[in-house]
Amino acid sequence: MRRRMVGLVTAGVLAGVPLASAAAATWAEPTKQANAGDSISQGFGAAGIPFDDPAQSWVLGIDPAVSSMYLRYSAIEPGFEQEGESVTGAEMVGGEDNFPAQAARICAQSPLPTRVEVLLGSNDVCNRPRSWTTDAAANLYSVTTFTSALRAGLDQLAACLPPRSVVEVLSVPRVDYLYEAGRAKSWWCVWGVWPIAGICRVVTAESSASRRARIGQRIDAYNDAVAAEIAAYAANANGRNARGVGFVTDWVGSSAAGHANTSVGTFVFTKDDINGTDCFHPNVQGQSRLACVAWGASTEGAGVSSACFAR
Amino acid sequence: MKLACCTVLLSVLTAGCDSGQRSASSTSRDDEPIVVPPEPATSPVRADEILAPREGSLDLADYVATDVTLRLFGVELGDGSRPPSAVLADTTTWATRSYEEGALVGRGWRVDAIGPDVVRLRSSSGTTELRPGEDVRLRWVRHLDDRVARSLGRHRYVLSLRAARAAEEVVVVDPEIVEIYGRRAWRLPPLHERSLLAAAGFREGDLVVEVNGVEVDRGAPGALRSALLSGDAARVRVVRAGVPLVLRYVADAR
Numbered sequence: 417m418r419r420r421m422v423g424l425v426t427a428g429v430l431a432g433v434p435l436a437s438a439a440a441a442t443w444a445e446p447t448k449q450a451n452a453g454d455s456i457s458q459g460f461g462a463a464g465i466p467f468d469d470p471a472q473s474w475v476l477g478i479d480p481a482v483s484s485m486y487l488r489y490s491a492i493e494p495g496f497e498q499e500g501e502s503v504t505g506a507e508m509v510g511g512e513d514n515f516p517a518q519a520a521r522i523c524a525q526s527p528l529p530t531r532v533e534v535l536l537g538s539n540d541v542c543n544r545p546r547s548w549t550t551d552a553a554a555n556l557y558s559v560t561t562f563t564s565a566l567r568a569g570l571d572q573l574a575a576c577l578p579p580r581s582v583v584e585v586l587s588v589p590r591v592d593y594l595y596e597a598g599r600a601k602s603w604w605c606v607w608g609v610w611p612i613a614g615i616c617r618v619v620t621a622e623s624s625a626s627r628r629a630r631i632g633q634r635i636d637a638y639n640d641a642v643a644a645e646i647a648a649y650a651a652n653a654n655g656r657n658a659r660g661v662g663f664v665t666d667w668v669g670s671s672a673a674g675h676a677n678t679s680v681g682t683f684v685f686t687k688d689d690i691n692g693t694d695c696f697h698p699n700v701q702g703q704s705r706l707a708c709v710a711w712g713a714s715t716e717g718a719g720v721s722s723a724c725f726a727r
Numbered sequence: 728m729k730l731a732c733c734t735v736l737l738s739v740l741t742a743g744c745d746s747g748q749r750s751a752s753s754t755s756r757d758d759e760p761i762v763v764p765p766e767p768a769t770s771p772v773r774a775d776e777i778l779a780p781r782e783g784s785l786d787l788a789d790y791v792a793t794d795v796t797l798r799l800f801g802v803e804l805g806d807g808s809r810p811p812s813a814v815l816a817d818t819t820t821w822a823t824r825s826y827e828e829g830a831l832v833g834r835g836w837r838v839d840a841i842g843p844d845v846v847r848l849r850s851s852s853g854t855t856e857l858r859p860g861e862d863v864r865l866r867w868v869r870h871l872d873d874r875v876a877r878s879l880g881r882h883r884y885v886l887s888l889r890a891a892r893a894a895e896e897v898v899v900v901d902p903e904i905v906e907i908y909g910r911r912a913w914r915l916p917p918l919h920e921r922s923l924l925a926a927a928g929f930r931e932g933d934l935v936v937e938v939n940g941v942e943v944d945r946g947a948p949g950a951l952r953s954a955l956l957s958g959d960a961a962r963v964r965v966v967r968a969g970v971p972l973v974l975r976y977v978a979d980a981r
Contacts, residue, residue: 455970466908466971503881504970509800509814509823512878516821521880542968547806554806560844560859561801561814567860568798568821613907614932615969693908694969 443530443662443715444580446489446496450529451475452518452569453502456589456706457535460504461697468504474698474706475533476500482703485533488711499525507543508536508588509557509565519569523576530581532573533710535680537562537588537638541631542616552627553634556618563641567656570649574657582662582715585646586706587639587681590671592632594685595619598695601687605695615696636670639681643667666713666720677725680709686727757973761883761960767793767819772868775851776835781870792835792866795819799846799857813838813846818862822878835868875926876976884928886976891956894923899948905934907966912936913947927955928974930967937964 451457453475455468462472462482470476476498477484490496501521503513515536522532540557547554566585573583595616598605610620619628642665648654649663657663669675671682689702698706708724711717769791777790800814800823812825815832826838832848839849846857848865855863872893876884903914912934918925929935935943938950939962954961954976961976 460970466966466969504972505882505967510825512820512822512880513882514816514821514823516816517880520821539968548808549806551806555803557814558801558803561803564798564800564814564860565816565823568800568816568818609907609969612905613934613966613969696969 442580443582444578446493446531448497448527448529449485449489449531449533450522450525451500451502451533452515453535454506454539455504456698457502458504459703461691461693462700462703464691464693466693472700472703474703474710481700482707484707485710505539506536507539509540509561515565515569519572523572528578530578532583534585538591541591541635542618544618546618552630556634559637559641562638563645566645571656574649574661577661579659584714585642585665586710587642587667587679588635589680590632590635591616591619592628594696595628597685597687597690601690601695602692609694615694639667662715664713664715666709678720680706756881761975761977763885769793776868778837778851779831779834784870789871790868792868795867796862796864798862799859801859802841802843811841813841833867833869835866876928882972883975885979886955887979888958891923894926895919895921897922897924902945902948907934910936911943912966913943934966935963936966
């Protein structure tokens with residue numbers, strides 16, 4: 417199998433891998449990708465119609481307007497294949513389609529992929545009940561719980577993927593930023609669709625900006641945990657990646673730490689990045705921005721650039 | 728303006744416009760046949776293994792046990808409006824469930840105590856403690872009527888007709904009909920854990936749009952119950968948290 421030398425260290429790799437090992441790494445040829453994800457990866461509502469629309473997905477899409485990971489890999493690797501496992505409604509932690517379950521399905525694929533893209537976590541926040549205490553994040557999963565589920569998935573991928581395959585775990589979007597974008601998008605969503613459909617009520621029913629920000633801070637903490645875990649797997653510092661699978665993430669730090677618009681988790685969505693149907697999912701432009709970030713942070717990318725977020 | 732938009736969406740919804748999900752061009756997963764994997768092996772249950780029998784049923788022939796490994800993902804202390812809970816995952820399927828203190832884990836174990844970073848489980852033969860990330864191997868004891876639906880993931884279920892018929896009926900005198908994305912929907916009320924709908928994977932707040940391709944009306948509660956108990960495959964289109972899903976059921980007549 418041909419090996420691809422990685423000459424550049426991306427921002428994402430920097431976040432996850434010690435510089436020396438990353439610079440020297442060679443990765444397996446990108447022959448096939450799989451993904452673990454939720455409705456965002458399913459392209460839900462991207463074209464304004466309330467259905468899954470994988471053709472518009474940042475990872476699975478075939479619409480050139482999105483320039484998905486699939487299309488980007490296909491451009492450099494003829495015959496590149498994909499087999500998605502994302503499920504609308506999935507969480508990192510909860511339910512029957514969580515990250516460990518999707519990772520198990522990826523490991524059951526034949527042939528196995530050499531690239532795996534992961535974007536989960538929004539539903540872990542949106543599916544939790546609102547808190548009635550001063551801590552708006554009190555009912556969200558603890559970072560420990562979130563991390564346990566992440567490890568359960570990463571352990572499986574580290575054990576099953578071909579050596580030198582690459583797993584990219586994207587940071588969790590700030591649903592409080594999506595709320596702001598949706599509010600700017602349409603009064604109809606705020607007063608009609610969100611309450612009727614019960615869309616992410618932990619933030620959309622929360623009138624206090626500071627309490628919504630507190631929920632965002634928990635998401636930042638999840639993302640810090642993602643980066644720490646990815647670093648540990650990438651360097652096999654935890655002894656869980658003896659077969660040398662690559663692990664990268666886009667997360668380099670929170671907006672509060674000065675990293676706004678450097679990753680999915682710090683991407684400040686605007687009304688132009690979300691659809692007008694549920695005012696909470698990325699539209700084609702939003703999906704294309706996610707694809708840009710994901711590609712930049714991948715082992716084939718050249719780093720996440722400001723162009724991904726340019727208005 | 729919005730109504731016009733919804734009219735367009737209505738026609739799209741009616742057409743069942745689910746997009747392809749596999750590779751670049753394949754058909755919807757919603758149209759794929761459901762392949763039911765074999766059940767994990769079960770074994771007979773001894774009377775002393777049953778910590779809490781199902782009401783009115785002490786016949787050991789109605790109980791089975793499965794060897795499972797559970798992993799504690801973590802402890803959720805919450806906002807105090809409800810008791811702390813432990814998130815446990817079955818490492819065979821990785822399905823998770825939250826358990827409060829005192830909750831049964833199957834019928835052979837009970838969550839005895841939940842601390843900030845430790846959970847104690849108790850059976851008739853002793854106790855075991857779990858910390859986040861740790862596994863415990865145990866025998867999962869259940870009554871045959873306990874499990875109405877076996878989830879296969881991706882919103883697919885194998886429905887046990889026997890258990891479904893034994894589940895509590897959801898009595899809805901005046902179903903709340905709302906409109907979402909230009910379609911009529913029945914908003915599900917709070918569901919008791921042992922109700923047929925909760926046990927079949929529905930949740931409070933789900934907006935039921937279609938049952939076997941038929942749009943809902945005020946008779947939706949009866950239509951849904953009939954579909955689930957019919958013994959035939961069933962497809963229920965719901966909007967959950969704003970996102971349309973198709974819940975699919977195949978019946979296990981045993």
